[in-house]
Amino acid sequence: MTATSPAEVSRPAAPEEPVVLDVRGLWKVFGPRAERVPGSALAELSRAELKERAGCVAAVRDATFGVRQGEVFVVMGLSGSGKSTLVRCLTRLVEPTAGEVLLDGQDIRKAGDKELREIRRHRFAMVFQHFGLLPHRRVLDNIAYGLEIRGAAKQARYARATEMLDLVGLSGYGGSYPDELSGGMQQRVGLARALAVDPEVLFFDEPFSALDPLIRRDMQQEVIRLHNEVGKTMIFITHDLDEALKLGDRIMVMRDGAIVQIGTPDQVVGAPADDYVRDFVSEVDRAAVLTLRWIMRPPRDDDPQDGPELGPDVVIKDAARTVLRADRPVRVVAGGELLGVVTGAEILEVIAE
Template identity: 70%
Template structure:
C-alpha cells in the first residue's frame, strides 16, 4: 500500500487548475468530447471513424504554488499539446483552465497578451533568440515589448543574466555561444519579466548529455533561489524524477498516473507505468516512508532517528552501521522503524511498494 500523501498541496489554492481538458484536431472536433461512444474509441479507431485525432483526452490536475510539476510521456503522448493549451498557444476543444482564479479560456486577446507578458513565460526546445541582438538585448526583449524604460529593462536583464550564470557574456551574439549558453539566455529572457509560472517544453532535449545535466541542475538551483512555480514537459524519466515534485505520466493523450517520484516507482498504477519505471534504481527514489515497518513489542527503540522523506540511498550507511533499528520520526511521532532487512531488500531490488 502506498503511504499517505504528505505534500500539503491541498492546503493552498492551486496556481493552475485543469479540469476535463480535451484537444481534438480534425473536422467537427467539438463533437468528440460530447459523445460517449467517440470518447471510448482508440486513437486509430477515432481517426477511422471521424477523421479526428484526440491529442489530449479528459486531463485534470492542479499545480500548487512553488511546485515543479512535470508532464512526461513518449512522443505522441500529448504532453506538448497539453502545455500549449495551458497558455492558449493552442486553443483547447473543451475543458476548464483556471490560472490564479481566472478562467483562461474566457480571456480575450488583449487579456491573453497581458497574461503572457506579466504572469507566465515559456521556455522552448528551440531557443528562438534574435540573432542580430546581443545577449542583454535578447533577455530584455520581453520587457521592451511590455513598454519598460531602457534603464529599468537593462538593470533587470543584467540581474537575470547574472542569475543564470552568463555574467561576462552580456555583449555576445547568440552565434558566439554554445547550445547550453543559448538556452541560458532563453531561460533568462523568461525570468526577466518576473512571471508567476514558467512553462518549459522539452527545453533541454536537443542538448548534449553533459550540458543537459548542467541545465537540469541550473533549473533546480534557480527554483531554490527564486521559488517559481514551474510546469516542465519532458520525455525523459530520469529528468522528470530529478526535477519534479510531482509527475504526470501521459499515454495517447490520457493521464495514466500523477504522483511524486516515489509514488510512481513504489506504486505504479498499471503495467505501462511499471514498465516505465522498471530500470529506476529504487534506492535512489524510494523514501523511508515506503520501506518502514510497524514497531514490534520486541523491538529496541533506542536507535538513531531519521525523517520519513529521507531517500533510502542516503539512509543506507546509517542503518547498516547502527546496532538497533533506525526510528522513522515525523514531528515527534514515531511512524515505524527500518532495519538492515528493509534496507537490503530495496538495495537488492525487491522491497518497497511491491
C-alpha cells in the same frame, strides 16, 4: 520488500500551497467537427477507433489537474503522448476544444485577444527546446526583449536584463551574439529572458533535449538552483524519466493524450498506476528515489527502542549507511511520533532489486 499500499505511504498531511493553474476536463481534438467529440460516445473510443470512425485525433483527452504555487510540476510521456500539445493549450498557443484552464480562478479560454496578450506578457513565460533567440540581437537585448514588448523603459529593462544575466551565470556575455555561445549558454539566455518578465508561471517545453548529456545535467542543476532562489511555479515537459524524477515535486504521466498517473517521484516509482508506468520506471534505482516511509515496518515488542532516529522522507540510499551500521532498528519518527522501524534487511532487499 514490505508490502505497502499507496494510502499507507502518502506523504504526511501538511498545509498545501494554493492551486495557481486549475485545469478541468481539457480536450484538444484535431480533425473535422472536433467539437462533437468531448462529451459524446466518440470520447470513449481508443485513439485508433476515433481516427477510423470520425477522422479525428484526440491529442489531449479530458485532462484534469491542478498546479500548486511554487511547485515544479513535470508532465512526462513518450512522443505522441500529448504533453507538448497540453502545454500549448495551457497558454492558448493551441486553442483547446473543450474544458477550462483557470489561472487564479480566471478562465483563460474566455480571455479576449487583448487580455490574452497581457497574460502572456505579464503572467506566463516559456523556455523552448530550440532556444528561440533573435540572432541579430545581443544577449542582453534578447533577455530584455519581453520587457521591451511590455513597454518598459530602456534603463529599467537593461537593469533587469543584467540582473538576470548574473542570475544564470553569464556575467560578461551581455554584448555577445547568440551564435558566439554554446548550446548550454544559449539555453541559459532563454531562461534569463523568461525570468526577466517575472512571470507567475514558467513553462518549459523539453528545453534540454537537444543538449549534450553533460550540458543537460548542468542545466537541470541550474533549474533546481533557480527554483530554490526565485521560487517560481514551473511546468516542465519532458520524455526523460531521470529528468522528471530529478526536477519534479510532482509528476504527471500521459499516454495517448490521457493522464495515467499524478504523484510525487516516490509515488510514481513505488506505486505505479498500471503496467505502462511500471515499464517506465522499471530501470530506476529505487533506493535513490524511495524513502524510508516505503520500507519501514511496524515495531515489534522485542525491538529495542533506543536506536537511531531518521525521518520518514529520508531517501533510502541516504539512510543506508546509518541503518546498516546500527546494531538495533532505526526508528522512523515524525513530529515526535514513532511511525515504524527499519533494519538492514529492508535496506538490502531494496538494493538487491
